[in-house]
Amino acid sequence: MRAQHAVEYAVVRTRDVLDPANDDLAKAGAESEPARRCVVTDRTVERLYGDRLRAYFQARGIEARLVVLDSGEENKNIGAVMHVVEAFDALGLLRRQEPVVGVGGGVLTDIVGFACSTYRRGLPYVKVPTTLIGQVDAGIGAKTGVDHRGHKNRLGSYFPARAVLLDPAFLATLPERHIANGLAEILKLALVRDRRLFELLEQHGPRLLRERFQDLNPAAAGVADEVLQRAIGGMLAELEPNLWEDELERAVDYGHSISPALEMSVLPELLHGEAVAVDMALTTVVSCDRGLTSAADRDRVLEVLSALKLPATHPACRPELLDAALADTVRHRDGRQRIPLTTGVGTVRFADDVTRDELRAAAEFLWNRGGEPHEEGSRWPMN
Ligand SMILES: NC(=O)c1ccc[n+]([C@@H]2O[C@H](COP(=O)([O-])OP(=O)(O)OC[C@H]3O[C@@H](n4cnc5c(N)ncnc54)[C@H](O)[C@@H]3O)[C@@H](O)[C@H]2O)c1
Structure with missing residues (x-):
């Protein structure tokens, strides 16, 4: 048959x-x-x-x-x-x-x-x-x-x-927080396949957030449209050859390795895109620690997250949660991690060997970096 x-x-x-x-x-x-x-x-x-x-x-x-x-x-x-x-x-x-x-x-x-x-x-x-x-x-x-x-x-x-x-x-x-939530998925696409889209977010992110994609500013008219066009077109281009996910190595799974467990563990505190943002920050740091992404690019990504009012860390990102999230992702991806890691901005490769220690080190780096909504000087992992 x-x-x-x-x-x-x-x-x-x-x-x-x-x-x-x-x-x-x-x-x-x-x-x-x-x-x-x-x-x-x-x-x-x-x-x-x-x-x-x-x-x-x-x-x-x-x-x-x-x-x-x-x-x-x-x-x-x-x-x-x-x-x-x-x-x-x-x-x-x-x-x-x-x-x-x-x-x-x-x-x-x-x-x-x-x-x-x-x-x-x-x-x-x-x-x-x-x-x-x-x-x-x-x-x-x-x-x-x-x-x-x-x-x-x-x-x-x-x-x-x-x-x-x-x-x-x-x-x-749409409330601003929900615009930021969507911008997280746009940033995901930029990071895995579209450097120009990343640069648009870098230059215009805060305005897009404020103006809710209504292109109110005549000086930069068309930016909101271009961002939407690139995000939608890029997403469809990724989905079309693999709509049924026969191939489990998917660039669009970027930001979706740790985030499902994180989002559910603190529901309803973090929105979907916010949990994706934390995941992207974590894997950006892992990429940098592996020498796949430069420290300068890592910092650019973290700066865009913060300009878009997206979190890069969360108190729930503790070792036990990271371990459980990784284990569930391996089951979801049929026995292998298949974790997309960015190589610079706009390209991606897949890894099956991300260790607990790497994730913990990344979470610790992000927590201690500061600028996040937590008590000054509190050390990672917190209780
Ligand atoms: N199927 C997929 O491929 C896919 C991909 C990404 C995300 N998701 C899912 O999408 C969900 C997140 O989507 P979401 O953020 O749109 O969530 P949502 O549907 O909860 O919408 C967010 C909030 O905005 C309100 N809202 C909707 N439209 C509005 C408008 N125009 N003006 C003002 N308020 C409005 C909603 O009532 C809700 O309170 C998650 O459950 C995630 O798993 C699915």
């Missing part, structure tokens, strides 16, 4: 997706404009955009049913998936012609994607990511999932949406 499953989905950059004159959302994922839409969103997005969402579908003559989930990583669990599935049952959705619409951040689109992948073994859906992390990462790939028993994304699937609509206008209402 041999079968193939071709995958094709549209990633569309659009403007003012909730303007009734914009066709993208009404037509997304369907051959002809469906008469009904099940729209899943979260409480915060509903508060900010619920009225415009309803008005959009009403103006288009589409009967829209809104399902609203609790916001936040703490609510990214199988219970949320069951809630969505129950709504599908209650609405009696048609199996192919009425693609579900998920409007929200990475948590929301991961939950909706998982619910759609399992409902009748696959219900088409459309993603409208409303956070920066959603627009450059969570929203444009094929992975869905929820956390389970303290483990990040332990239950999930590969189930791409039919279409993804990216509208930067949503970022205008």
Whole structure:
């Protein structure tokens, strides 16, 4: 028996997706404009955009049913998936012609994607990511999932949406901390494949953070657009040849070796991108200690993290956590570490031999470097 499953989905950059004159959302994922839409969103997005969402579908003559989930990583669990599935049952959705619409951040689109992948073994859906992390990462790939028993994304699937609509206008209402959170994933991509993107973040990072990618400053117009374009294009280029992750050495796993355990161990204190930032700082120092990255480049990376208001260390980064995180990553990557380490800025190589001592030394270096939100003079490892 041999079968193939071709995958094709549209990633569309659009403007003012909730303007009734914009066709993208009404037509997304369907051959002809469906008469009904099940729209899943979260409480915060509903508060900010619920009225415009309803008005959009009403103006288009589409009967829209809104399902609203609790916001936040703490609510990214199988219970949320069951809630969505129950709504599908209650609405009696048609199996192919009425693609579900998920409007929200990475948590929301991961939950909706998982619910759609399992409902009748696959219900088409459309993603409208409303956070920066959603627009450059969570929203444009094929992975869905929820956390389970303290483990990040332990239950999930590969189930791409039919279409993804990216509208930067949503970022205008995003709190600054969540912009920084998305910038962490953009920095990840810059570090593993795009030196120019790194330089853009180095030069314009604080302004992007302040202006929320709305390009308010005419002197540097176009920077926000170029950063988004490079981040999205780079991410898709990394995903396309390896969508099902047959190859477990993935450059885009950079920053995701220690961070899953860290993020879950302090939930909800660190956002996803913040945990990724701490992981990137750790592996940057390991690369430098191995002679793969110069001290000057290491310091540039650490400076960009701090300019983007991202952490480079956290009190939970203690030896036991680093050991447990490494062990779980080895299981996740099928028995080998396959840890991406940067070689300078913009290139990467994989290592299977990162030792506990190297990670501990890196954590200690970052903790003692100062400038982080902890008591002056407290030594690593702390209690
Ligand atoms: N599937 C993937 O490939 C993939 C990749 C990267 C990250 N992720 C997942 O994404 C999640 C993180 O994503 P996130 O940071 O978007 O989280 P999130 O969905 O929790 O959104 C962050 C917060 O912003 C609010 N929000 C959303 N849009 C808003 C807007 N336009 N204005 C104001 N507030 C808004 C949300 O309600 C939430 O409170 C993690 O669970 C991570 O595992 C998945």
